[in-house]
Amino acid sequence: xxxxxxxxxxxxxxxxxxxxxxxxxxxxxxxxxxxxxxxxxxxxxxxxxxxxxxxxxxxxxxxxxxxxxxxxxxxxxxxxxxxxxxxxxxxxxxxxxxxxxxxxxxxxxxxxxxxxxxxxxxxxxxxxxxxxxxxxxxxxxxxxxxxxxxxxxxxxxxxxxxxxxxxxxxxxxxxxxxxxxxxxxxxxxxxxxxxxxxxxxxxxxxxxxxxxxxxxxxxxxxxxxxxxxxxxxxxxxxxxxxxxxxxxxxxxxxxxxxxxxxxx
Amino acid sequence: xxxxxxxxxxxxxxxxxxxxxxxxxxxxxxxxxxxxxxxxxxxxxxxxxxxxxxxxxxxxxxxxxxxxxxxxxxxxxxxxxxxxxxxxxxxxxxxxxxxxxxxxxxxxxxxxxxxxxxxxxxxxxxxxxxxxxxxxxxxxxxxxxxxxxxxxxxxxxxxxxxxxxxxxxxxxxxxxxxxxxxxxxxxxxxxxxxxxxxxxxxxxxxxxxxxxxxxxxxxxxxxxxxxxxxxxxxxxxxxxxxxxxxxxxxxxxxxxxxxxxxxxxxxxxxxxxxxxxxxxxxxxxxxxxxxxxxxxxxxxxxxxxxxxxxxxxxxxxxxxxxxxxxxxxxxxxxxxxxxxxxxxxxxx
Ligand SMILES: Nc1ncnc2c1ncn2[C@@H]1O[C@H](COP(=O)(O)OP(=O)(O)OP(=O)(O)O)[C@@H](O)[C@H]1O
Ligand SMILES: [Mg+2]
Numbered sequence: 107x108x109x110x111x112x113x114x115x116x117x118x119x120x121x122x123x124x125x126x127x128x129x130x131x132x133x134x135x136x137x138x139x140x141x142x143x144x145x146x147x148x149x150x151x152x153x154x155x156x157x158x159x160x161x162x163x164x165x166x167x168x169x170x171x172x173x174x175x176x177x178x179x180x181x182x183x184x185x186x187x188x189x190x191x192x193x194x195x196x197x198x199x200x201x202x203x204x205x206x207x208x209x210x211x212x213x214x215x216x217x218x219x220x221x222x223x224x225x226x227x228x229x230x231x232x233x234x235x236x237x238x239x240x241x242x243x244x245x246x247x248x249x250x251x252x253x254x255x256x257x258x259x260x261x262x263x264x265x266x267x268x269x270x271x272x273x274x275x276x277x278x279x280x281x282x283x284x285x286x287x288x289x290x291x292x293x294x295x296x297x298x299x300x301x302x303x304x305x306x307x308x309x310x311x312x313x314x315x316x317x318x319x320x321x322x323x324x325x326x327x328x329x330x331x332x333x334x335x336x337x338x339x340x341x342x343x344x345x346x347x348x349x350x351x352x353x354x355x356x357x358x359x360x361x362x363x364x365x366x367x368x369x370x
Numbered sequence: 371x372x373x374x375x376x377x378x379x380x381x382x383x384x385x386x387x388x389x390x391x392x393x394x395x396x397x398x399x400x401x402x403x404x405x406x407x408x409x410x411x412x413x414x415x416x417x418x419x420x421x422x423x424x425x426x427x428x429x430x431x432x433x434x435x436x437x438x439x440x441x442x443x444x445x446x447x448x449x450x451x452x453x454x455x456x457x458x459x460x461x462x463x464x465x466x467x468x469x470x471x472x473x474x475x476x477x478x479x480x481x482x483x484x485x486x487x488x489x490x491x492x493x494x495x496x497x498x499x500x501x502x503x504x505x506x507x508x509x510x511x512x513x514x515x516x517x518x519x520x521x522x523x524x525x526x527x528x529x530x531x532x533x534x535x536x537x538x539x540x541x542x543x544x545x546x547x548x549x550x551x552x553x554x555x556x557x558x559x560x561x562x563x564x565x566x567x568x569x570x571x572x573x574x575x576x577x578x579x580x581x582x583x584x585x586x587x588x589x590x591x592x593x594x595x596x597x598x599x600x601x602x603x604x605x606x607x608x609x610x611x612x613x614x615x616x617x618x619x620x621x622x623x624x625x626x627x628x629x630x631x632x633x634x635x636x637x638x639x640x641x642x643x644x645x646x647x648x649x650x651x652x653x654x655x656x657x658x659x660x661x662x663x664x665x666x667x668x669x670x671x672x673x674x675x676x677x678x679x680x681x682x683x684x685x686x687x688x689x690x691x692x693x694x695x696x697x698x699x700x701x702x703x704x705x706x707x708x709x710x711x712x713x714x715x716x717x718x
Contacts, residue, residue, distance in 0.1 A: 158582070159581070159582065180584055196579070197571055200568075208568045208569070208571075208583050211565060211568070212584035214565040216566065218561070218596075218597055221564035223560065232384045232564065233380045236383050271583070275583060
């Protein structure tokens with residue numbers, strides 16, 4: 107099985123700080139993969155280089171066999187990489203529907219002139235997009251907030267709209283950066299269920315950053331552990347849980363509470 | 371939000387409005403505007419014409435600054451370019467007015483590429499200053515390109531005749547401006563409800579997320595510049611025709627400030643806001659003059675001699691007042707009122 111995503115020896119430095127340092131990992135089609143690690147381990151930075159927000163200082167990333175270095179950053183969505191952000195990045199003045207529609211961007215064709223006329227194919231295309239958005243809304247059970255301005259929604263609801271917007275891109279690989287942080291028990295369980303449905307029903311491969319060990323252990327096929335920018339472990343949830351280096355990283359790190367969660 | 375909202379089809383979901391009253395009132399308003407020139411005296415009519423032309427220009431700026439969040443202090447540059455493009459093609463080279471209007475859109479659109487391309491990486495104040503510089507450079511270019519523009523002497527412009535219809539009378543010219551205003555409004559609203567408008571707003575609200583959605587930031591910022599300049603250029607041509615004379619002095623820097631004031635007063639990022647803001651800002655100096663003239667004739671005289679200075683003070687004042695007390699502009703106020711009304715008393 108060839109991997110969908112191959113990260114080879116990737117590093118990213120900010121001035122003197124090496125936020126990601128020589129990380130390699132594979133994500134196979136159809137997997138739910140997790141990236142864990144203490145605060146500041148470089149997880150979000152790794153996502154930023156995979157999603158084209160930042161370019162790696164060293165190393166190579168292959169997606170579906172394509173070297174991402176040759177892909178311009180606004181084309182990442184088109185080739186099938188979607189993501190959510192750790193700190194919400196919604197278009198906050200718009201409604202939930204408008205936000206999700208924006209996710210359809212690469213699947214629509216209308217030019218500025220088509221848009222001005224809003225006629226024929228353009229109108230049909232918009233109607234089709236609206237239909238697909240409605241399906242995603244139903245899938246994620248957010249019918250009741252579809253017309254709300256997203257800035258007025260609760261944190262958990264906004265996270266769900268962001269997930270919907272990422273799904274609207276129809277990605278092959280979905281990167282989820284701490285979806286459940288700040289969510290209550292019930293919302294967390296909803297998200298865990300959605301992630302599995304996204305994989306099983308939509309056939310989307312998921313790579314997620316999570317601090318919440320329960321969800322990581324419950325739903326991931328593979329777990330990659332980062333600490334100080336380096337990958338220190340990889341394996342099934344059970345393997346990672348037993349790995350002494352992982353417990354060490356969490357206990358020795360600045361997030362001592364997570365150590366307890368790993369062994370929990 | 372009315373609880374009775376129940377959409378029948380997806381076609382209705384993408385419609386401009388699903389509300390019959392809105393269509394009805396809009397139709398009544400259009401009929402009233404068509405009839406207005408027959409009822410109003412020429413003094414009042416001049417305000418209507420100015421409102422229509424300014425509205426076109428404000429809608430143009432709204433695409434760049436309101437939707438896309440790129441602040442332009444140099445929009446008068448596109449206005450004057452459009453006016454000259456019309457005057458040169460029609461008055462100097464005797465081409466048909468239709469060609470003139472096309473040129474009035476296309477030439478500023480091309481000019482906007484010149485200012486837009488280098489400012490793609492600039493934001494906020496830096497972009498504002500770049501556009502400001504552009505508008506001054508344009509003035510210099512116009513004054514220097516004497517063979518084309520007559521330099522400081524300017525070009526006089528006649529009211530057009532299009533497909534055999536003369537727009538010479540004030541009534542007919544009002545109708546022409548009304549036509550342009552309605553078309554511009556629809557174009558703007560259509561852009562806003564399409565993929566392109568959503569991309570503009572996405573860039574304004576969160577450019578990193580916009581790029582992750584696959585929006586090409588450079589391309590769409592240029593689209594915003596070009597569309598905005600095209601519309602603004604048309605407004606410039608109409609204004610030149612209205613003045614019946616196109617010169618650099620006819621397009622003072624104050625017009626850039628006026629356009630920004632309109633957007634702030636109306637509510638940034640809303641076509642309806644641009645329209646409401648235009649009405650308020652165009653009438654404001656006149657209303658102020660009238661109020662003061664009730665108290666003393668000297669004030670009245672002051673207003674006629676220091677009109678420009680007083681205007682800029684007024685614009686500054688309303689910008690500050692609105693930013694402080696009603697940052698969402700007239701449109702925001704309107705939404706609040708409507709919500710209160712719909713929910714009153716305790717609709718739910
Ligand atoms: N744009 C940036 N410029 C400079 N330093 C950065 C930048 N982004 C991240 N860093 C630094 O890189 C390191 C890794 O940050 P990153 O956000 O990737 O960590 P993380 O694992 O996602 O942490 P958390 O669990 O808190 O989200 C941190 O020390 C951070 O301060
Ligand atoms: Mg992070």
